Amino acid sequence: MPAIKIPHDALILIGDGEKALFLRNRGHAQRLDLVIEDVLQQDNPATREQGTDRPGRSFANAGTRRSAMEQTDWHRLGEQRFAIDIAEALRRHAQAARFKELIVIASPRVLGNLRKAFHRDVSDRITGEIAKELTSHPLADIQSLLTA
Template sequence: MTELKQDTWVVVTDSEKVLFLRNLTDHADPNLDVMEKDEQENPSDREQGANRPGRMGDGGPGQKSALDDTDWHELQKERFAADLAERLYAEAHKGAFQRLVLVASPAVLGDLRAALHKEVTDRIVAEVPKTLTNHPIREIEALVKKELESA
Protein backbone atom coordinates (compact mmCIF):
# COMPACT_ATOMS: atom_id res chain seq x y z
CA MET A 1 0.00 0.00 0.00
CA THR A 2 1.27 3.45 -0.93
CA GLU A 3 0.47 6.22 1.53
CA LEU A 4 -0.39 9.80 0.74
CA LYS A 5 2.13 11.41 3.08
CA GLN A 6 2.27 15.06 4.06
CA ASP A 7 3.63 17.39 1.34
CA THR A 8 3.09 14.80 -1.40
CA TRP A 9 2.15 16.50 -4.65
CA VAL A 10 -0.89 15.18 -6.47
CA VAL A 11 -1.09 16.26 -10.11
CA VAL A 12 -4.55 15.72 -11.60
CA THR A 13 -4.68 16.20 -15.34
CA ASP A 14 -6.40 15.41 -18.58
CA SER A 15 -5.19 16.61 -21.95
CA GLU A 16 -6.38 20.18 -21.41
CA LYS A 17 -6.47 20.91 -17.65
CA VAL A 18 -4.11 20.37 -14.76
CA LEU A 19 -4.51 20.77 -11.00
CA PHE A 20 -1.42 20.96 -8.81
CA LEU A 21 -2.40 19.79 -5.33
CA ARG A 22 -0.36 19.29 -2.15
CA ASN A 23 -1.39 17.09 0.75
CA LEU A 24 -1.38 19.16 3.95
CA THR A 25 -2.01 16.27 6.33
CA ASP A 26 -1.49 12.50 6.26
CA HIS A 27 -2.92 9.45 4.54
CA ALA A 28 -5.57 8.79 7.21
CA ASP A 29 -7.31 12.10 6.48
CA PRO A 30 -5.90 13.67 3.31
CA ASN A 31 -6.40 17.38 2.80
CA LEU A 32 -5.39 18.40 -0.71
CA ASP A 33 -4.66 22.08 -1.14
CA VAL A 34 -4.91 23.59 -4.62
CA MET A 35 -1.56 25.22 -5.37
CA GLU A 36 -2.38 26.04 -8.98
CA LYS A 37 -4.89 25.38 -11.77
CA ASP A 38 -4.12 25.64 -15.44
CA GLU A 39 -6.32 25.13 -18.46
CA GLN A 40 -5.39 25.52 -22.09
CA GLU A 41 -7.77 26.47 -24.81
CA ASN A 42 -7.94 23.68 -27.39
CA PRO A 43 -10.72 24.25 -29.94
CA SER A 44 -11.91 21.42 -32.14
CA ASP A 45 -9.77 20.42 -35.09
CA ARG A 46 -12.30 21.94 -37.50
CA GLU A 47 -11.86 25.35 -35.85
CA GLN A 48 -8.06 25.15 -35.90
CA GLY A 49 -7.54 23.87 -39.44
CA ALA A 50 -7.15 26.44 -42.17
CA ASN A 51 -7.20 24.33 -45.32
CA ARG A 52 -9.10 21.48 -46.85
CA PRO A 53 -7.27 18.14 -46.83
CA GLY A 54 -4.91 17.90 -49.80
CA ARG A 55 -5.15 15.62 -52.82
CA MET A 56 -2.37 13.90 -54.68
CA GLY A 57 -2.21 12.47 -58.16
CA ASP A 58 -2.44 8.67 -58.34
CA GLY A 59 -0.87 6.35 -60.88
CA GLY A 60 -3.92 6.21 -63.16
CA PRO A 61 -5.15 8.91 -65.53
CA GLY A 62 -7.30 11.51 -63.78
CA GLN A 63 -7.16 9.71 -60.41
CA LYS A 64 -6.42 11.49 -57.13
CA SER A 65 -6.12 10.33 -53.55
CA ALA A 66 -7.04 12.33 -50.48
CA LEU A 67 -4.32 13.14 -47.95
CA ASP A 68 -4.96 13.27 -44.22
CA ASP A 69 -4.72 16.72 -42.75
CA THR A 70 -2.94 17.35 -39.46
CA ASP A 71 -5.20 16.80 -36.44
CA TRP A 72 -4.39 20.06 -34.63
CA HIS A 73 -6.63 19.24 -31.67
CA GLU A 74 -4.84 15.93 -31.04
CA LEU A 75 -1.43 17.50 -31.58
CA GLN A 76 -2.19 20.13 -28.93
CA LYS A 77 -3.14 17.37 -26.46
CA GLU A 78 0.24 15.72 -26.98
CA ARG A 79 2.02 19.04 -26.56
CA PHE A 80 0.13 19.62 -23.30
CA ALA A 81 1.63 16.42 -21.85
CA ALA A 82 5.12 17.44 -22.99
CA ASP A 83 4.70 20.93 -21.48
CA LEU A 84 3.49 19.42 -18.20
CA ALA A 85 6.48 17.05 -18.14
CA GLU A 86 8.82 20.04 -18.57
CA ARG A 87 7.06 21.91 -15.77
CA LEU A 88 7.36 18.92 -13.42
CA TYR A 89 11.05 18.57 -14.28
CA ALA A 90 11.67 22.24 -13.43
CA GLU A 91 9.82 21.88 -10.10
CA ALA A 92 11.66 18.64 -9.24
CA HIS A 93 14.99 20.24 -10.11
CA LYS A 94 14.20 23.09 -7.69
CA GLY A 95 13.35 20.54 -4.98
CA ALA A 96 9.70 21.63 -4.78
CA PHE A 97 8.50 18.06 -4.15
CA GLN A 98 9.91 14.72 -3.08
CA ARG A 99 6.85 12.55 -3.68
CA LEU A 100 4.42 12.73 -6.60
CA VAL A 101 1.13 11.06 -7.44
CA LEU A 102 -0.04 11.36 -11.05
CA VAL A 103 -3.78 11.16 -11.72
CA ALA A 104 -4.74 11.08 -15.41
CA SER A 105 -6.52 9.02 -18.03
CA PRO A 106 -4.51 6.03 -19.29
CA ALA A 107 -3.79 7.77 -22.62
CA VAL A 108 -2.50 10.93 -20.92
CA LEU A 109 -0.44 8.85 -18.47
CA GLY A 110 1.17 7.15 -21.45
CA ASP A 111 2.02 10.49 -23.07
CA LEU A 112 3.39 11.78 -19.76
CA ARG A 113 5.51 8.68 -19.09
CA ALA A 114 7.13 9.09 -22.49
CA ALA A 115 7.99 12.74 -21.77
CA LEU A 116 8.99 12.66 -18.09
CA HIS A 117 12.61 13.09 -17.05
CA LYS A 118 14.23 10.54 -14.72
CA GLU A 119 14.44 13.15 -11.98
CA VAL A 120 10.62 13.24 -11.96
CA THR A 121 9.97 9.51 -12.45
CA ASP A 122 12.18 8.74 -9.45
CA ARG A 123 9.75 10.76 -7.28
CA ILE A 124 6.52 9.17 -8.53
CA VAL A 125 5.03 7.04 -5.75
CA ALA A 126 1.77 6.18 -7.54
CA GLU A 127 -0.21 6.61 -10.72
CA VAL A 128 -4.00 6.65 -10.78
CA PRO A 129 -5.41 5.96 -14.27
CA LYS A 130 -8.61 8.02 -13.94
CA THR A 131 -9.88 11.33 -15.26
CA LEU A 132 -10.74 13.41 -12.19
CA THR A 133 -10.16 16.99 -13.37
CA ASN A 134 -13.85 17.93 -13.12
CA HIS A 135 -14.38 16.37 -9.67
CA PRO A 136 -14.56 18.40 -6.45
CA ILE A 137 -11.39 18.32 -4.32
CA ARG A 138 -13.10 16.25 -1.57
CA GLU A 139 -13.95 13.54 -4.12
CA ILE A 140 -10.40 13.60 -5.49
CA GLU A 141 -9.05 13.13 -1.95
CA ALA A 142 -11.31 10.14 -1.32
CA LEU A 143 -10.71 8.52 -4.73
CA VAL A 144 -6.93 8.93 -4.60
CA LYS A 145 -6.80 7.54 -1.05
CA LYS A 146 -8.93 4.55 -2.09
CA GLU A 147 -6.77 3.88 -5.19
CA LEU A 148 -3.55 4.05 -3.16
CA GLU A 149 -4.91 1.65 -0.54
CA SER A 150 -5.85 -0.91 -3.17
CA ALA A 151 -2.50 -0.65 -4.98
Protein backbone atom coordinates in the same frame (compact mmCIF):
# COMPACT_ATOMS: atom_id res chain seq x y z
CA MET B 1 -10.19 3.27 -8.02
CA PRO B 2 -6.87 1.60 -7.18
CA ALA B 3 -5.65 2.22 -3.65
CA ILE B 4 -2.52 4.35 -3.60
CA LYS B 5 -0.95 5.65 -0.42
CA ILE B 6 -0.44 9.38 -0.66
CA PRO B 7 2.16 10.34 1.95
CA HIS B 8 2.41 13.66 3.74
CA ASP B 9 3.74 16.47 1.53
CA ALA B 10 3.44 14.42 -1.68
CA LEU B 11 2.64 16.32 -4.87
CA ILE B 12 -0.37 15.10 -6.83
CA LEU B 13 -0.80 15.96 -10.50
CA ILE B 14 -4.35 15.65 -11.83
CA GLY B 15 -4.47 16.38 -15.53
CA ASP B 16 -6.23 16.05 -18.84
CA GLY B 17 -5.66 17.63 -22.25
CA GLU B 18 -6.78 21.09 -21.14
CA LYS B 19 -6.20 21.44 -17.39
CA ALA B 20 -3.61 20.38 -14.83
CA LEU B 21 -4.08 20.65 -11.07
CA PHE B 22 -1.05 20.47 -8.79
CA LEU B 23 -2.18 19.44 -5.31
CA ARG B 24 -0.19 18.97 -2.12
CA ASN B 25 -1.18 16.54 0.64
CA ARG B 26 -0.90 18.48 3.89
CA GLY B 27 -2.46 15.57 5.76
CA HIS B 28 -1.33 11.97 6.06
CA ALA B 29 -1.83 8.80 4.03
CA GLN B 30 -4.87 7.80 6.11
CA ARG B 31 -6.37 11.29 6.30
CA LEU B 32 -5.77 13.42 3.22
CA ASP B 33 -5.81 17.20 3.31
CA LEU B 34 -5.33 18.28 -0.30
CA VAL B 35 -4.45 21.88 -1.11
CA ILE B 36 -4.27 23.35 -4.61
CA GLU B 37 -0.78 24.72 -5.27
CA ASP B 38 -1.05 25.56 -8.95
CA VAL B 39 -3.35 25.26 -11.97
CA LEU B 40 -2.29 25.18 -15.61
CA GLN B 41 -4.90 25.59 -18.32
CA GLN B 42 -4.89 25.53 -22.09
CA ASP B 43 -7.70 26.31 -24.48
CA ASN B 44 -7.92 23.26 -26.74
CA PRO B 45 -11.10 23.27 -28.83
CA ALA B 46 -12.19 20.33 -30.95
CA THR B 47 -10.34 19.72 -34.22
CA ARG B 48 -13.34 20.85 -36.28
CA GLU B 49 -13.04 24.28 -34.64
CA GLN B 50 -9.28 24.56 -35.16
CA GLY B 51 -8.65 23.23 -38.66
CA THR B 52 -10.18 24.81 -41.74
CA ASP B 53 -8.57 22.84 -44.54
CA ARG B 54 -9.85 19.59 -45.95
CA PRO B 55 -7.48 16.63 -45.99
CA GLY B 56 -5.11 16.75 -48.96
CA ARG B 57 -4.27 14.29 -51.69
CA SER B 58 -0.89 13.16 -52.94
CA PHE B 59 0.04 11.98 -56.39
CA ALA B 60 2.44 9.17 -57.24
CA ASN B 61 5.62 10.01 -59.17
CA ALA B 62 4.67 7.68 -61.98
CA GLY B 63 1.20 6.88 -63.20
CA THR B 64 -2.12 8.35 -62.22
CA ARG B 65 -2.46 6.96 -58.73
CA ARG B 66 -3.53 9.28 -55.95
CA SER B 67 -3.89 8.71 -52.24
CA ALA B 68 -5.64 10.64 -49.51
CA MET B 69 -3.80 12.24 -46.63
CA GLU B 70 -5.23 11.91 -43.18
CA GLN B 71 -6.64 15.06 -41.62
CA THR B 72 -4.52 16.48 -38.81
CA ASP B 73 -6.05 15.98 -35.37
CA TRP B 74 -5.35 19.43 -33.94
CA HIS B 75 -7.02 18.59 -30.63
CA ARG B 76 -4.75 15.60 -30.05
CA LEU B 77 -1.69 17.65 -31.00
CA GLY B 78 -2.79 20.27 -28.46
CA GLU B 79 -3.03 17.56 -25.79
CA GLN B 80 0.48 16.37 -26.61
CA ARG B 81 1.91 19.91 -26.42
CA PHE B 82 0.13 20.51 -23.12
CA ALA B 83 1.57 17.26 -21.70
CA ILE B 84 5.04 18.53 -22.64
CA ASP B 85 4.30 21.83 -20.84
CA ILE B 86 3.16 19.94 -17.72
CA ALA B 87 6.26 17.72 -17.81
CA GLU B 88 8.49 20.78 -18.13
CA ALA B 89 6.83 22.47 -15.14
CA LEU B 90 7.34 19.30 -13.08
CA ARG B 91 10.99 19.08 -14.19
CA ARG B 92 11.60 22.61 -12.90
CA HIS B 93 9.88 21.74 -9.60
CA ALA B 94 11.91 18.53 -9.27
CA GLN B 95 15.21 20.26 -9.93
CA ALA B 96 14.31 22.92 -7.36
CA ALA B 97 13.58 20.07 -4.88
CA ARG B 98 9.96 21.16 -4.39
CA PHE B 99 8.73 17.57 -4.09
CA LYS B 100 10.09 14.14 -3.21
CA GLU B 101 7.10 12.02 -4.19
CA LEU B 102 4.68 12.47 -7.08
CA ILE B 103 1.33 10.83 -7.75
CA VAL B 104 0.11 11.22 -11.36
CA ILE B 105 -3.62 10.98 -12.11
CA ALA B 106 -4.58 11.64 -15.72
CA SER B 107 -6.81 10.40 -18.50
CA PRO B 108 -5.23 7.36 -20.19
CA ARG B 109 -4.13 9.15 -23.38
CA VAL B 110 -2.69 12.11 -21.46
CA LEU B 111 -0.96 9.74 -19.02
CA GLY B 112 0.77 8.10 -21.99
CA ASN B 113 1.84 11.49 -23.35
CA LEU B 114 3.14 12.50 -19.91
CA ARG B 115 5.18 9.30 -19.54
CA LYS B 116 6.92 10.05 -22.84
CA ALA B 117 7.60 13.67 -21.84
CA PHE B 118 8.76 13.20 -18.23
CA HIS B 119 12.39 13.97 -17.48
CA ARG B 120 14.27 11.36 -15.46
CA ASP B 121 14.28 13.71 -12.43
CA VAL B 122 10.48 13.53 -12.46
CA SER B 123 10.10 9.83 -13.37
CA ASP B 124 12.31 8.79 -10.46
CA ARG B 125 9.95 10.51 -8.01
CA ILE B 126 6.69 8.99 -9.25
CA THR B 127 5.29 6.70 -6.56
CA GLY B 128 1.89 6.06 -8.13
CA GLU B 129 -0.18 6.47 -11.26
CA ILE B 130 -3.92 6.30 -11.88
CA ALA B 131 -5.39 6.40 -15.39
CA LYS B 132 -8.56 8.37 -14.64
CA GLU B 133 -9.92 11.80 -15.57
CA LEU B 134 -10.62 13.79 -12.38
CA THR B 135 -9.99 17.41 -13.40
CA SER B 136 -13.69 18.24 -13.62
CA HIS B 137 -14.38 17.05 -10.06
CA PRO B 138 -14.42 19.45 -7.09
CA LEU B 139 -11.52 19.16 -4.65
CA ALA B 140 -13.69 17.57 -1.94
CA ASP B 141 -14.79 14.82 -4.36
CA ILE B 142 -11.21 14.20 -5.48
CA GLN B 143 -10.14 13.86 -1.86
CA SER B 144 -12.91 11.38 -1.06
CA LEU B 145 -12.24 9.37 -4.25
CA LEU B 146 -8.56 9.06 -3.36
CA THR B 147 -9.27 7.92 0.20
CA ALA B 148 -11.95 5.38 -0.80
